[in-house]
Amino acid sequence: xxxxxxxxxxxxxxxxxxxxxxxxxxxxxxxxxxxxxxxxxxxxxxxxxxxxxxxxxxxxxxxxxxxxxxxxxxxxxxxxxxxxxxxxxxxxxxxxxxxxxxxxxxxxxxxxxxxxxxxxxxxxxxxxxxxxxxxxxxxxxxxxxxxxxxxxxxxxxxxxxxxxxxxxxxxxxxxxxxxxxxxxxxxxxxxxxxxxxxxxxxxxxxxxxxxxxxxxxxxxxxxxxxxxxxxxxxxxxxxxxxxxxxxxxxxxxxxxxxxxxxxxxxxxxxxxxxxxxxxxxxxxxxxxxxxxxxxxxxxxxxxxxxxxxxxxxxxxxxxxxxxxxxxxxxxxxxxxxxxxxxxxxxxxxxxxxxxxxxxxxxxxxxxxxxxxxxxxxxxxxxxxxxxxxxxxxxxxxxxxxxxxxxxxxxxxxxxxxxxxxxxxxxxxxxxxxxxxxxxxxxxxxxxxxxxxxxxxxxxxxxxxxxxxxxxxxxxxxxxxxxxxxxxxxxxxxxxxxxxxxxxxxxxxxxxxxxxxxxxxxxxxxxxxxxxxxxxxxxxxxxxxxxxxxxxxxxxxxxxxxxxxxxxxxxxxxxxxxxxxxxxxxxxxxxxxxxxxxxxxxxxxxxxxxxxxxxxxxxxxxxxxxxxxxxxxxxxxxxxxxxxxxxxxxxxxxxxxxxxxxxxxxxxxxxxxxxxxxxxxxxxxxxx
Ligand code: AHR
Numbered sequence: 001x002x003x004x005x006x007x008x009x010x011x012x013x014x015x016x017x018x019x020x021x022x023x024x025x026x027x028x029x030x031x032x033x034x035x036x037x038x039x040x041x042x043x044x045x046x047x048x049x050x051x052x053x054x055x056x057x058x059x060x061x062x063x064x065x066x067x068x069x070x071x072x073x074x075x076x077x078x079x080x081x082x083x084x085x086x087x088x089x090x091x092x093x094x095x096x097x098x099x100x101x102x103x104x105x106x107x108x109x110x111x112x113x114x115x116x117x118x119x120x121x122x123x124x125x126x127x128x129x130x131x132x133x134x135x136x137x138x139x140x141x142x143x144x145x146x147x148x149x150x151x152x153x154x155x156x157x158x159x160x161x162x163x164x165x166x167x168x169x170x171x172x173x174x175x176x177x178x179x180x181x182x183x184x185x186x187x188x189x190x191x192x193x194x195x196x197x198x199x200x201x202x203x204x205x206x207x208x209x210x211x212x213x214x215x216x217x218x219x220x221x222x223x224x225x226x227x228x229x230x231x232x233x234x235x236x237x238x239x240x241x242x243x244x245x246x247x248x249x250x251x252x253x254x255x256x257x258x259x260x261x262x263x264x265x266x267x268x269x270x271x272x273x274x275x276x277x278x279x280x281x282x283x284x285x286x287x288x289x290x291x292x293x294x295x296x297x298x299x300x301x302x303x304x305x306x307x308x309x310x311x312x313x314x315x316x317x318x319x320x321x322x323x324x325x326x327x328x329x330x331x332x333x334x335x336x337x338x339x340x341x342x343x344x345x346x347x348x349x350x351x352x353x354x355x356x357x358x359x360x361x362x363x364x365x366x367x368x369x370x371x372x373x374x375x376x377x378x379x380x381x382x383x384x385x386x387x388x389x390x391x392x393x394x395x396x397x398x399x400x401x402x403x404x405x406x407x408x409x410x411x412x413x414x415x416x417x418x419x420x421x422x423x424x425x426x427x428x429x430x431x432x433x434x435x436x437x438x439x440x441x442x443x444x445x446x447x448x449x450x451x452x453x454x455x456x457x458x459x460x461x462x463x464x465x466x467x468x469x470x471x472x473x474x475x476x477x478x479x480x481x482x483x484x485x486x487x488x489x490x491x492x493x494x495x496x497x498x499x500x501x502x503x504x505x506x507x508x509x510x511x512x513x514x515x516x517x518x519x520x521x522x523x524x525x526x527x528x529x530x531x532x533x534x535x536x537x538x539x540x541x542x543x544x545x546x547x548x549x550x551x552x553x554x555x556x557x558x559x560x561x562x563x564x565x566x567x568x569x570x571x572x573x574x575x576x577x578x579x580x581x582x583x584x585x586x587x588x589x590x591x592x593x594x595x596x597x598x599x600x601x602x603x604x605x606x607x608x609x610x611x612x613x614x615x616x617x618x619x620x621x622x623x624x625x626x627x628x629x630x631x632x633x634x635x636x637x638x639x640x641x642x643x644x645x646x647x648x649x650x651x652x653x654x655x656x657x658x659x660x661x662x663x664x665x666x667x668x669x670x671x672x673x674x675x676x677x678x679x680x681x682x683x684x685x686x687x
Contacts, residue, residue: 026621026671028562031599031610033686034628035558040504040600041470043315043382045497045549046255046511047248048475049305051263052292052524053517058131059531060248060516061300062241064142064227065128065210068297069283070099070111076289082111086128089211092121105147105192105223108277108286112223114151117214123169125213126222132520133207134227135533136172136180141230143237144170145196146212146222147283148187153219167215170197174205187220198230206534224283234311238282238299244516247529247536248312252549255315257384257474257511258305264387265321267291268331269338272321275302275353279368291326292523303369306357306378315381316357317509320350322386322418323398337394340401347405354380354410382414382509387474388421388446391430403438416442416472423447423457435469442508446475451492454478455594455615458495461503471506475513477526477541485526485539487657487677488615488645494544494679495596495613502556502598512545519651530651537651543641544679547659551609551639551681553600559610561595595620595674601686608686614674622672626686629668633685638664642678 049055057063066085074080082099095117101110117124128134136142150166165186172181183197201208210227214220232239233246248256259273266272267289277286278301285298302318309316323346327335338346352365357380359366369378385402389395399417407415417440420427428445435443447453461471476496478489493512500507517527519537528545530537538546594615601608614620626632643657650656664670666684674680 026623028623028625029597029612030560030562030625030627031608032558032627033608034630037555037557037601038505039555040501040553041508042554043254043509044500044504044507045251045253045545045552046257046314046317046509047251047253047515048261048511048513049248049256049258049516050261050514051259051290051296051300052261052514053527054131054294054521055514055516055518056259056300057295057297058521059518060240060244061297061304062228062232062239063297063299064130064134064229065225066131067128067295068226069109069224069287070113071109071287071297072295073289076295077293083113085130086113086126089123089125089127089213090121091123091213093117093124094119094121095124095214097126100221103149103221106284109223109283112147112221115212115214115220115222116151116153117217117219120215120217123213123215125169125211127173127209127211128225129207129209130227130533131518132533133175134172134205134210136201136205136208138201138204140200142172142181142199142201143196143228143230144183144199144210144226145194146170146225147192147194148185149192149221150187150190151219151221166218166220168220169211169213169215170199171211171213172199172201172205173209173211174203175207178203180205180208192221192223199227226282233308236304236307236311238304240300240304240308243536244529244531245308245312247538247542248515251542251545252552253312253314253511255317255382255509255511256305256309256312257317257319260319261387261514262291262326262328263296264319265324265326265389266329267326268329268333269325269336272325274349275318275320276349278302279372291330294521302353302356303372303374307374310378316378317382317384317416318353318380319384319387320353322389322395322402324386324389324395327390335390335392335394337398340397343398343401347402350383350385350402350406351409354383354406354413380413382416384416384418384444384474386418387444389418389427391420391427391434396434399434400438403440414441416440416444416474417469418444421446423449432469440469442470442472444472444474446473446513448475448477448479448513451478451480451488451615454492454496455596458499458596461499461506464503464506466506470508473500473507473510476510477512479526483525484648485541486646486648487540487641487643489526490540490544491613491615491645491677491679493541494548494611495594495615497544497548498596498598498611498613501553501600501611504556512541532651535652537649538655539649540641540647540655540657543655543657543659547639547641547679547681551611551683552602553609554603555601557599557601557608559597559599561597593620606685607683610682612672612674612680612682614676614678614680616676618676620674622674624670624672624682626666626668629686632666632668634666635663636666636682636684638662639681639683640675640678642675645677
């Protein structure tokens with residue numbers, strides 16, 4: 001047996017080398033370095049941001065105050081009301097806190113708080129502990145803002161002429177009651193006015209509260225009480241949490257799909273996500289409940305999504321409902337369609353979105369984008385129409401109306417249709433049938449399946465008809481036992497990603513789902529990145545996504561494995577026999593050892609990148625044959641992720657498995673032993 005060229009001393013901890021090899025003699029993995037290979041879509045790897053698991057409010061959106069505009073309702077969570085997460089603070093005085101709606105700040109923002117101070121004492125006010133406590137860093141700046149008006153108090157207006165302005169103190173207060181930052185204001189007017197200040201806490205605190213304290217007898221109306229770290233991602237106002245945004249940016253996503261998920265088509269027709277509601281000053285945005293059982297402040301709206309995409313170099317991919325709501329709507333109605341009479345207006349809404357994103361500054365919607373601070377077009381190229389919809393006549397009629405209209409006006413945009421919630425079955429087949437009949441440019445496929453399913457489906461796209469719609473794998477994740485984010489699941493996804501690279505000419509985009517989940521507020525597992533108020537906990541699945549993002553290619557190079565398992569294509573294990581109607585797949589082969597691979601070339605650097613995934617309990621012995629090289633460098637960079645498949649990262653601890661980087665001496669033929677449960681990435685300059 002040839003001596004392994006790379007000795008895995010770095011992985012001694014999991015003792016996998018002591019396991020027997022799967023094959024006594026190595027199989028040959030040949031890469032044709034001269035093959036032109038299929039082009040891989042530059043957009044292949046992206047992210048899917050879904051407002052689920054407190055991904056927006058309490059997550060990526062950096063707002064630190066919860067329920068800032070007194071909009072929470074019992075329909076979102078039975079114990080909630082307009083004053084949820086607010087408390088009356090009484091420091092030796094007497095007063096009350098209630099919610100009113102007689103003089104709203106804006107019709108879209110109907111509720112506000114009224115603080116009545118009857119006896120001042122040391123102050124009477126209201127306080128908010130944010131999302132599980134407000135985290136503050138000593139010396140950092142925090143931008144406080146709120147709207148206030150003098151409020152009718154008792155039988156008469158507070159008499160400004162006699163009693164003077166109403167003093168109001170804003171404080172950041174530590175858990176032990178220490179005031180760690182303070183600013184004072186005077187409320188003089190009976191009209192709403194915005195107040196702001198920068199607060200700099202004197203010490204760090206994990207669980208602070210924001211307190212607004214009335215210091216004179218009188219009534220004060222308060223709304224849109226907001227506190228942001230100044231240090232948002234790229235310093236954007238109304239911006240994003242820097243650490244979470246950076247974790248997403250580090251994936252180097254080429255696109256970002258948003259804002260959902262089920263959230264998009266919504267819980268009943270009245271709950272569809274309507275992009276226009278998310279524009280403009282935050283206090284004027286129309287908020288609504290999130291079908292995942294919480295609230296959408298819409299502070300993270302379309303402007304913020306598009307700006308984030310631009311900041312991280314990702315193409316924006318907004319998804320709009322196809323005129324129907326979610327078939328699983330809790331309204332009891334199931335799927336319902338907008339009345340046909342409303343479809344023209346709805347279609348116009350989608351056309352307006354395209355104009356808002358791409359139109360010139362003198363177009364009606366382009367002007368709104370420019371007024372918001374972005375005169376240059378955002379360069380929108382993709383729009384999703386519908387998502388995981390049940391493919392019914394109601395859906396079909398509305399999808400066709402929408403698709404026909406937007407495609408006719410915007411042939412330059414790629415519109416993406418849906419194939420229902422599952423990777424096969426009735427909706428899947430019907431969704432694809434529509435795609436063929438309507439010549440939909442791209443179809444969104446979703447699969448949440450076991451790691452084994454991913455291994456069994458490595459050949460899924462090998463025989464997709466290249467003349468039909470392209471594929472966007474919009475949501476996928478390998479669901480391991482207890483839905484843990486294990487190395488086993490991450491490697492199954494890695495294996496699947498090699499099959500997408502190999503089929504980059506038909507699969508144009510792919511995104512893991514869901515992306516974010518706040519600990520303690522999670523409705524769906526597994527997720528790619530967990531977090532709490534101050535920390536970010538990437539999973540091993542995240543590590544795989546990052547490695548693929550860092551090692552993407554523009555062309556695939558022919559790579560074959562010999563001996564080849566029966567039924568396999570280009571050396572890959574054969575697929576399971578599931579395919580969209582009209583697509584043909586070869587029959588499933590007998591179980592082959594779990595080994596997946598792909599080779600790509602990165603145009604910018606000229607680098608060759610070979611990825612090998614071993615999903616077996618034992619090492620697999622290979623002879624790497626680098627064919628038709630004009631010249632080979634002396635060595636390659638070898639990145640190895642390997643370990644016990646049951647391992648999963650634990651919050652706050654070092655990753656259980658980390659990629660190890662070493663150097664591998666190159667030769668036209670070299671033995672390589674792929675460790676059990678491993679992803680190997682070999683990168684070298686090649687011609
Ligand atoms: O990603 C979680 C959910 O799974 C999404 O909202 C939905 O599209 C899918 O069913």
